[in-house]
Amino acid sequence: MKTRGERQTLFVWMLIIATIIIGYYGRDLAKLLDARWLIKFPSAWVIRFNVEISAAMKWLVEDAAIGPISFTDVTRGIAWLIEQPYQLSLALLADGFIVGQGAEAVPVLPAISWIVVTTAVIALGQYCRDWGLAALVGACFLYLAVFGQWDSAMVTLASVIIAVPIGAGGGLLLGIWAYRHPVGERILSPILDLMQTIPIFAYLVPILFMFGFGPVSALVATIIYATPPMVRITTLALKSVDPEILDFGRMVGTTRRQLTWRVLVPSSSQTLMVGVNQVIMLTLNMVIIASMIGAGGLGFDVLAALRRLDIGAGFEAGIAIVVLAIAVDRLSQAFAERIGHIDRPVTGSWVSRHKRTTLVGVLLLLTWVLGQFSPLLLKYPESQTITTGVFWNDTVKYLNVNYFDALEALKIFFLTWFLLPIKKVMLGIPWPLAIVLLSLLGWRAGGWKLALLCLGLSGLIAVSGLWAKAMVTVYLCGASVILATVIGIPLGVLAALNRHAGTAINLFIDTLQTLPSFVYLIPVVMLFRVGDFTAMIAIVLYALAPAVRYAAHGVRSVSKDLIEAGQVSGCTRWQLLRHIRLPMALPQILLGLNQTIMLALSMLVITALVGTRDLGQEVYIALTKADTGRGLVAGLAIAFIAIIADRLLKAGARNARIRFGLES
Amino acid sequence: MRTARLGALTLSLMTSVSMAWAVESTDPIKLTLHDWSGQLINTKIMGNILKEAGYNVEYVQADYIAQFAGLKNGDLHLAMEIWETTGREALDEATGTGKVVNVGETGLMAIEEWWYPSYMKDRCPGLPNWEALKDCAEEFSTAETAPYGRYVGGPVTWGGFDEERVEALELDFEVVHAGTDAALFAELESAYQREDPIMLWVYVPHWAPAKYDGEFVEFPPYSAECYADPSVGVNPDLAYDCGKPRGPIWKAAWSGLKEKWPGAYDVIEAYNISNEEMSAMVGKVDLEGVDIDTVVADWMKTNKDRWSGWITQ
Numbered sequence: 001m002k003t004r005g006e007r008q009t010l011f012v013w014m015l016i017i018a019t020i021i022i023g024y025y026g027r028d029l030a031k032l033l034d035a036r037w038l039i040k041f042p043s044a045w046v047i048r049f050n051v052e053i054s055a056a057m058k059w060l061v062e063d064a065a066i067g068p069i070s071f072t073d074v075t076r077g078i079a080w081l082i083e084q085p086y087q088l089s090l091a092l093l094a095d096g097f098i099v100g101q102g103a104e105a106v107p108v109l110p111a112i113s114w115i116v117v118t119t120a121v122i123a124l125g126q127y128c129r130d131w132g133l134a135a136l137v138g139a140c141f142l143y144l145a146v147f148g149q150w151d152s153a154m155v156t157l158a159s160v161i162i163a164v165p166i167g168a169g170g171g172l173l174l175g176i177w178a179y180r181h182p183v184g185e186r187i188l189s190p191i192l193d194l195m196q197t198i199p200i201f202a203y204l205v206p207i208l209f210m211f212g213f214g215p216v217s218a219l220v221a222t223i224i225y226a227t228p229p230m231v232r233i234t235t236l237a238l239k240s241v242d243p244e245i246l247d248f249g250r251m252v253g254t255t256r257r258q259l260t261w262r263v264l265v266p267s268s269s270q271t272l273m274v275g276v277n278q279v280i281m282l283t284l285n286m287v288i289i290a291s292m293i294g295a296g297g298l299g300f301d302v303l304a305a306l307r308r309l310d311i312g313a314g315f316e317a318g319i320a321i322v323v324l325a326i327a328v329d330r331l332s333q334a335f336a337e338r339i340g341h342i343d344r345p346v347t348g349s350w351v352s353r354h355k356r357t358t359l360v361g362v363l364l365l366l367t368w369v370l371g372q373f374s375p376l377l378l379k380y381p382e383s384q385t386i387t388t389g390v391f392w393n394d395t396v397k398y399l400n401v402n403y404f405d406a407l408e409a410l411k412i413f414f415l416t417w418f419l420l421p422i423k424k425v426m427l428g429i430p431w432p433l434a435i436v437l438l439s440l441l442g443w444r445a446g447g448w449k450l451a452l453l454c455l456g457l458s459g460l461i462a463v464s465g466l467w468a469k470a471m472v473t474v475y476l477c478g479a480s481v482i483l484a485t486v487i488g489i490p491l492g493v494l495a496a497l498n499r500h501a502g503t504a505i506n507l508f509i510d511t512l513q514t515l516p517s518f519v520y521l522i523p524v525v526m527l528f529r530v531g532d533f534t535a536m537i538a539i540v541l542y543a544l545a546p547a548v549r550y551a552a553h554g555v556r557s558v559s560k561d562l563i564e565a566g567q568v569s570g571c572t573r574w575q576l577l578r579h580i581r582l583p584m585a586l587p588q589i590l591l592g593l594n595q596t597i598m599l600a601l602s603m604l605v606i607t608a609l610v611g612t613r614d615l616g617q618e619v620y621i622a623l624t625k626a627d628t629g630r631g632l633v634a635g636l637a638i639a640f641i642a643i644i645a646d647r648l649l650k651a652g653a654r655n656a657r658i659r660f661g662l663e664s
Numbered sequence: 665m666r667t668a669r670l671g672a673l674t675l676s677l678m679t680s681v682s683m684a685w686a687v688e689s690t691d692p693i694k695l696t697l698h699d700w701s702g703q704l705i706n707t708k709i710m711g712n713i714l715k716e717a718g719y720n721v722e723y724v725q726a727d728y729i730a731q732f733a734g735l736k737n738g739d740l741h742l743a744m745e746i747w748e749t750t751g752r753e754a755l756d757e758a759t760g761t762g763k764v765v766n767v768g769e770t771g772l773m774a775i776e777e778w779w780y781p782s783y784m785k786d787r788c789p790g791l792p793n794w795e796a797l798k799d800c801a802e803e804f805s806t807a808e809t810a811p812y813g814r815y816v817g818g819p820v821t822w823g824g825f826d827e828e829r830v831e832a833l834e835l836d837f838e839v840v841h842a843g844t845d846a847a848l849f850a851e852l853e854s855a856y857q858r859e860d861p862i863m864l865w866v867y868v869p870h871w872a873p874a875k876y877d878g879e880f881v882e883f884p885p886y887s888a889e890c891y892a893d894p895s896v897g898v899n900p901d902l903a904y905d906c907g908k909p910r911g912p913i914w915k916a917a918w919s920g921l922k923e924k925w926p927g928a929y930d931v932i933e934a935y936n937i938s939n940e941e942m943s944a945m946v947g948k949v950d951l952e953g954v955d956i957d958t959v960v961a962d963w964m965k966t967n968k969d970r971w972s973g974w975i976t977q
Contacts, residue, residue, distance in 0.1 A: 276853055304699050308701060529840075610843045625729060
């Protein structure tokens, strides 16, 4: 006999299968019934949110004011505040200090020499961990100099130096606020969801209006994108501080402020650094998009190189971003570990206690003074740079000339048997049925609250008139996520079970995540032409990482007792994997799937650059037409898809954990 | 970046003696930079001439269409390349508000049309006459579009009415849109390497016609009536039965520029440059890998009389 729950599950599955079948024949069905409204949302019912939003934005920028101070005065004031430290770091690292303008400009001090910067990061590496780390970061910075990327890299670094403290500091404050006030958390949580899921292109135009053109707007956009994980991690970290420490803090009579800053924050500093690390990574992820609105630096080099189809140059600039990310990431991680240590006090003069600082300071002065006579000390000589650009260009050409036909056959196979059927189903599902099905799934996984959320969000997408584009989005992302999962989970399992494979796979994944996708998008276009298949490859490459990471993590963290129990009862390796490791890792794998979907959705705007016809394209068109409302509505639609997928999967993962007794 | 600034500095130091008259304001004039070489060269030349005239200039990276927001509120002051073919709509909207002014033509003429590599002429002998395409559309097909020919159009935002053109001229072509300029020319590079069939949207001034051997399709010439009136042209029932319009590339400025730097405005208005000059410079930068600042400095040296005339007029 079946229980009620099992019958419900069966019912839901049958409904899903029925929907797929209906979807496949949806177009014919609609024609047969003469009811086109079933698959195409009637345009008479569309609410034109975009017009309203554009009007609201216009009012905000042009008319909104409190007394004599207008809204734009405030935003321009903020822009000015951010600009000052940015100009300072830019002058220090890249441009040098100049007094006066134009023809009267007199250089006062040149930028810090490449020798000093490299020495400083080596010293920092050695201070934070050991000579191994010092060698790694030193090599990273040397790469930048030797491959002629130094000037651009320093412009990028200057903006990272400004964006990261603001993002991390602001995130920390917001996180503390949310920790103290439960209401705050409830307000912040949906806002953070939106900040993370609305594609950045969607709010670039309003930011340009508010903060003006130039690097500051790029910085603001970067900060908006990079802050949410810091807020989340802060709240999480503070919550997980041992209650005994808190009690102890209260017993010695701390004030609320002291309790926060002297007890809570220091005791969770290691977790907080994970958040800082995320901010750094996301900031570097934004480099390309930021360069589109005036950030310059490596991102601009990548764009400009690809614009003239210099794949090699684009690749080298892209790798420079990876290298910079690796150096900053490893340094910040080591620094976080280092914070926990207590140094034994060293006696002696200031100089002998601060050997590294002294060394860097002396070098700085030396290069500044002697640099007047030998420019080599200030600037890596251009004649000594090397480039591998020709190699990459030739490789792509070789692949193109010799393997194009084979690749074309592969593409056609995927299109006919995988992509096109999914597209047909997605575009054929009648929208009322899709909304009902989503609500039912929500109800099944998380009760009536989730059902209402699914109903509301999918309903909003429909009435905004973007249903068809949303379905193309779901198709493209869905297909890519399926592929990423099919490739990623076995890789993750392999990485968990075999240490050597694990190291290699990790390096591969790290590179894929920090290498700007634009770098490989153009060669992929050359090999596969513009279209959905190319977009899918780009999405899969980008979204693969979490599928691998979470699967590996899940398999690794299966308890030893269970494995031993399995071995004792005579399981083969295969049986161990099939019956113990994989089922126990399922909740983690589901979370990985969740993250894969998020990353896939965030790639949409980039794939619009190779000619897809989904919500990403809608956002991109709105950006080039400077249409605030249109961009935000399409961006919100993407965010809604992300939120629905996220909530459903999280509820599913939670149910799985309950079923395996990992959570009650 | 620093070399550029130092180079410009020495250059201006050398000449500043002769040009040392008072300018209306020492605030920097902000010129916008986009991401294609032609525009960078054009803007840097303009910037250098303004510097020679004693003005201070600043270059700001900005998106081609998004820059109008900045031009309207005075964040940005001068955009050197607004293409009749792709930017007209935005330019008209902006000048309509009265906050942006059209400073006239740069002297460059934009041509945008269907383009094919020369080797396709052997496979479709009637080219460049468009009527040849009626018989050999299949020569341009790929597995996905067969038996139709495949035409790679620009990003949808560029407009161009290619779907309409295909229908009006009864061509058996399918229009595929590339998402960006880079993707468009990646398709060309890829096909050219393999000598595979390709028909795509190419525009000049651009480096592509210099690098790849090929030509534009000759459609019935464009006229405003042909676009607006179905009865005009080859097909009596449909509009768009002709080629694409060709048009100048405009200079656009913040309307406050004329009051704040009247002298600079006159220099900007006088500035003009030809397609041939520009194509040669773009080719040098994109194909020979010469630094943009070097190319600009060369132009400044060889054309000293020309730009001095614009300053002292």
